[in-house]
Amino acid sequence: MYKLNRRRMTVLGAALLAALPLMSHAQGKEPVKIGLVSSKSGVFAEQGEEVIRGIRFAIEEANAQGGVDGRKVEVAEADDEGTPDAGRRVAERLARDGHNLLIGTIPSSISLAIAQNLDRWDAAYFSVISKSDRLTGDTCKPRSFRTNHSDAMDIAMINEWAKTIPGNTFAVLGADYIWGRDSGESFKKAIESQGKKVALSLFAPMGTKDFAPYIAQLKAANVDAIWVAEVGRDQIAFLKQAEEFGLIPKTRLIGHSLIQPLTIRATGKALENVPGNTTYSPDIKTARNKAFVDAWKAKFNRLPTDNEGSAYNGAQVIFDGVRLAKSVKPEDVSKALRGAQLDTVYGKVTMRAADNQLVLPTYVARAKMVDGSLRQVLEQEYPTSIVPAPSPLCKM
16 A cells, blocks of 8 residues: 555656646746847848847846846847848748847838838837838837937937038038938038038938049038938948048048947048937946946947947837836737836936837937047937927827
8 A cells, every 4th residue: 555655656746747847837927029130131230230239238138137027038030131021021930930029120111111010910119220200100000119219300409410510511422212311401401591501412322332423522512511321331431432532531521320339440530520410329327328338348348339229228128118018918018118208228218109209318429539449429418308299190
């Protein structure tokens, strides 16, 4: 009898041990599943590398601190190749595999392609770099959020900044797509409102390698300064050739997203003393930003870039949404974030309920030598009071 009971106890014990993983899983919380879609190839690959690094850092940090609301954060990555077709395809694959909190694309064209499919994929999307006003305008969606500055926010800042820019005659060199053209036109309007003149506006196709014809026209225009709104590898190619052909430092440059750390690193001293707007700076004086910068420096022995800081902030917004919703379901996270007050690296800000735009201060920096190296140094912060009202085209 004793042997029989002992045998039964052994069998029961084995069954309980086998069931422990299942019991633990049943009692645990569903993980936060991030779908990281960004450019690992193509014209935006350099920015993509930084965005991916910033999001990975946020995920690793969260998991080291016990997860988000007690949930482990898991991530799956895909290369959007810098094109809308590839971006939409890989985003759908990640979302349908369960990694349906999507983040990370660079150009607005990919963000727009993703945002239109969120209900069908049962996903939510978080833009950390894309600026097109359409994302929070006529194509806004309840599950699509922007955690970075929009074109409209940049333009409002440009209008204020233009009042302080020295010189009377200017030229524009922009990338020939919606962002570059919007930037150039906005600068032109802002300068002309001051009674000054934009004598020449040029727009180079994406992927331009030879900027010599544009540089020749810019030199011939003999202007006081040039407004540059180029991106990625095109931006770097222009600056190197502008220096080679003597356009700079003879003619001053003013930058829209020009003095990015990756561009500064790639172009020697071509950008020294050049001012430009920036989406993020390690110089932002908030407790959250100081903690982030200290942790980043401890791991990488350098300051975070603007792309890395913007991406890190976007991941934190997802985590805040999970905490507020106490859920990882995209619909729940989306509802919890709309109108929420969030404590971010930028300070305490609002996720505007009308269009899912994070309302942020705007910044102007200058490329300066600090401790023997050239980097962005924050010069001016413009308050959220200058941020334009939501677009009436946004209907959610």
